[in-house]
Amino acid sequence: MATPAAPKILFYSHDTFGLGNIRRTLLLAETLGAAYPRGSLLIVTGSPMIHAFRIPPRTDYIKLPCIDRTTADRYRPAFLTMQAGEVAAIRRGVLEHSMLAFAPDLMVVDKRAGxxxxxxxxxIRALRRRHPLVKLVLGVRDILDEPSKTRDSLKRTRDMAIIARYYDEVWIYGERAIFDAVTEYGFPPDVSAKTRFCGYLKRPTQPPRRHNGPPRVLVTTGGGGDGTDLIEAYLEGLIALPRSVALETTVVFGPQMSLADRARLLDRFAMLADVTFVEFESDLTERYASADIVVSMAGYNTVCELLSCAIRAVLVPRTKPVGEQLLRARLLAARGMFDLVEPSELRPDRLMATVLAALARRPASRTIDLDGLPRIQDRVRALLNGTDT
Structure with missing residues (x-):
C-alpha cells in the first residue's frame, strides 16, 4: 500500500448509456490528482468514449467490454457477438485482476455498489481479503431514479447489504434540501450512518462573453443517443419564427447520435444560415461562456455545468430508461433555477415560446451547494489518514 502523501486511487465507472458516469469519474480523478501530486490514479471503465476526453495527469485507464442497458437493471453486450455471460466473465476477470494488482488505498465506485x-x-471480497486496509467509497449522483423504482432496484441488487458489509462511506453528489436520497430511497440505519451529502460538483467556468447581435442559443443533448427529438423540435420552432425574431444557434449533436439521425437532421436543416452544427466537443466551457441560453436535457453533469455557469437554460429531460432527469428538472424548475418543458409537451412552438420567454427575463439568482469537490477532498484526506472530520 502507498503512503497517504502518494496514494493509489482506483475508480470504477461501469458506463452503459450516455457520458455522465465517465465525465464525473474524470472530474474526480482530476480533482484528487491535483490534491495528491505524487498519487497514482487508475480508472476501470466500460465507456466507449473515454478516449475522446482529456485524461488527467498521473491517471491511466483500463477498458472493459462495452455493454448496453436495456432496462433499469438489465444489460447486454454492446458490440461483441458473444453470449452475455461470456462478456460478463471477461469484465469480472479484468476487474478482479486490476483491483488486486493495483492494490489501491482508496477505491471509488460510481453508482452501483455491486x-x-x-x-x-x-x-471486492478478494480485495478486502488481500488488502484489508483499503478504503471503499460509493459515489452516487443526487438522484438515481424515481423513489419506488429505486427502492425495488436496490432490493433486487442487494446494494444496501453490500454497502453495509464492504463500504466505508457513501458520497451523494447533491444537496439534501433538494432531494433527500437517504429518506426517499429508504437507506437502512447502518448505511445512512455512512452517507454524506457532499453537494453538487462545480465545474470550471469562463466569464460570459459579451457580443452584439441576436441572442445566442446553445442546444446540446449530452451523448446525443436520444437527443434527436429535442434538436428537431428546436429547429422546427426556429424556422417558424417571424423574421423580426433572430437567434444565433449552435447545435452539438453528441458522439452517440446515430449516423442516420445526424444525416436526417442535416438534410433538413443544414441550409439554415444562423445555425452552426458541431459533431462533438468534450468540453463545452467556451460554448457556455458565449451563449445567452442553453437548451438541453437534464443529466447530472449538464445540470452541474449550467449551475456553475449561472446561465439561463430550458431543460427537456429524458424519461427512459430511468426517470432521474425528469425528477431533477422538476425539482430545480420549482425553485426557479431553470425553465422546464415536460417531455410530453415537447412541441416546436412550446419549446420556442419557453426559450423566448426565458431570454426576456433576467437570469434567476440561484442558491445551491456547489462545494462537492472540496468536501470530497476533505473526505479522502480523512479516510487516507485514518481520521474523521
Whole structure:
C-alpha cells in the first residue's frame, strides 16, 4: 500500500448509456490528482468514449467490454457477438485482476455498489481479503431514479447489504434540501450512518462573453443517443419564427447520435444560415461562456455545468430508461433555477415560446451547494489518514 502523501486511487465507472458516469469519474480523478501530486490514479471503465476526453495527469485507464442497458437493471453486450455471460466473465476477470494488482488505498465506485449485475462483488471480497486496509467509497449522483423504482432496484441488487458489509462511506453528489436520497430511497440505519451529502460538483467556468447581435442559443443533448427529438423540435420552432425574431444557434449533436439521425437532421436543416452544427466537443466551457441560453436535457453533469455557469437554460429531460432527469428538472424548475418543458409537451412552438420567454427575463439568482469537490477532498484526506472530520 502507498503512503497517504502518494496514494493509489482506483475508480470504477461501469458506463452503459450516455457520458455522465465517465465525465464525473474524470472530474474526480482530476480533482484528487491535483490534491495528491505524487498519487497514482487508475480508472476501470466500460465507456466507449473515454478516449475522446482529456485524461488527467498521473491517471491511466483500463477498458472493459462495452455493454448496453436495456432496462433499469438489465444489460447486454454492446458490440461483441458473444453470449452475455461470456462478456460478463471477461469484465469480472479484468476487474478482479486490476483491483488486486493495483492494490489501491482508496477505491471509488460510481453508482452501483455491486457493479453491473454483481460483477464487483467477488473482486471486492478478494480485495478486502488481500488488502484489508483499503478504503471503499460509493459515489452516487443526487438522484438515481424515481423513489419506488429505486427502492425495488436496490432490493433486487442487494446494494444496501453490500454497502453495509464492504463500504466505508457513501458520497451523494447533491444537496439534501433538494432531494433527500437517504429518506426517499429508504437507506437502512447502518448505511445512512455512512452517507454524506457532499453537494453538487462545480465545474470550471469562463466569464460570459459579451457580443452584439441576436441572442445566442446553445442546444446540446449530452451523448446525443436520444437527443434527436429535442434538436428537431428546436429547429422546427426556429424556422417558424417571424423574421423580426433572430437567434444565433449552435447545435452539438453528441458522439452517440446515430449516423442516420445526424444525416436526417442535416438534410433538413443544414441550409439554415444562423445555425452552426458541431459533431462533438468534450468540453463545452467556451460554448457556455458565449451563449445567452442553453437548451438541453437534464443529466447530472449538464445540470452541474449550467449551475456553475449561472446561465439561463430550458431543460427537456429524458424519461427512459430511468426517470432521474425528469425528477431533477422538476425539482430545480420549482425553485426557479431553470425553465422546464415536460417531455410530453415537447412541441416546436412550446419549446420556442419557453426559450423566448426565458431570454426576456433576467437570469434567476440561484442558491445551491456547489462545494462537492472540496468536501470530497476533505473526505479522502480523512479516510487516507485514518481520521474523521
Amino acid at each position: 457493479g453491473i449485475e454483481g460483477e464487483l462483488i467477488e473482486p
